[in-house]
Amino acid sequence: MKRRHILTCAGAVPLLLAGCASTQVPTRWYELKSEPPEAVPSPRPGDGSVWELSGRLPLPGTLERDTLVVSSGAAGVLPLLGHRWVVPLRDSIPQRLAGDLALLRGEGLVWLSPAPAGVVVARRLRVAIDTLVADEARQTLRLRARWWFTDTAAAATQPPSSGQADIDIALSGPSTDELAAAHRLALWRLARRISGAS
Numbered sequence: 532m533k534r535r536h537i538l539t540c541a542g543a544v545p546l547l548l549a550g551c552a553s554t555q556v557p558t559r560w561y562e563l564k565s566e567p568p569e570a571v572p573s574p575r576p577g578d579g580s581v582w583e584l585s586g587r588l589p590l591p592g593t594l595e596r597d598t599l600v601v602s603s604g605a606a607g608v609l610p611l612l613g614h615r616w617v618v619p620l621r622d623s624i625p626q627r628l629a630g631d632l633a634l635l636r637g638e639g640l641v642w643l644s645p646a647p648a649g650v651v652v653a654r655r656l657r658v659a660i661d662t663l664v665a666d667e668a669r670q671t672l673r674l675r676a677r678w679w680f681t682d683t684a685a686a687a688t689q690p691p692s693s694g695q696a697d698i699d700i701a702l703s704g705p706s707t708d709e710l711a712a713a714h715r716l717a718l719w720r721l722a723r724r725i726s727g728a729s
Contacts, residue, residue, distance in 0.1 A: 556613035561614065561615070561616055561711035562616065563616075563711075571634050574635060581640055581653050582636070583643075583645075585625075585644050588657075588658050591662060591664075594621070595620075598615050599611045599614045599615065599710065600664060601666065602666050624718060628718060629643040653684070654681065656681075657679045657691075660674070661675040663717065665713070669705045670702055673697075675697055679693045694724075698724070
């Protein structure tokens, strides 16, 4: 009798697994496109100094994951199951910022750390992302960031100069694709703010 019961349960296992597989959420993938989301203005006249952007950007814990998230309630976050970044934001955000700053300043004037051998870096740039998340209703994506410039020639005698940005991107609806695109737009506008404030 016990043997029959075991066989019955063993036969049910594949059915249970099949049931779990049939309810699995399909995955959709998103990326921060390399192309800027807005027209690129002509580079401003500058001193031709070379910047080096740190490749390690402090990010909030909500961004240290592959799943897209939105705010939930007073202090929570809600992961959007089945909606994931192709490249983790901890890797793609520095790449996009460095690329955008290079477009805004001119070719060869911005490098992601470490700069190539032989390149003389005049200013080192550190950026910290404090907030990059949409509200639960997906009406606004909020970006809060800070940055610091260190002049390599005067690093021992002068403190870094700093700046900050508060950027809101309006969303027209709950589309996750639009939400992902808003992340890219926010980073582009952050690069413009850093470039203009330097």
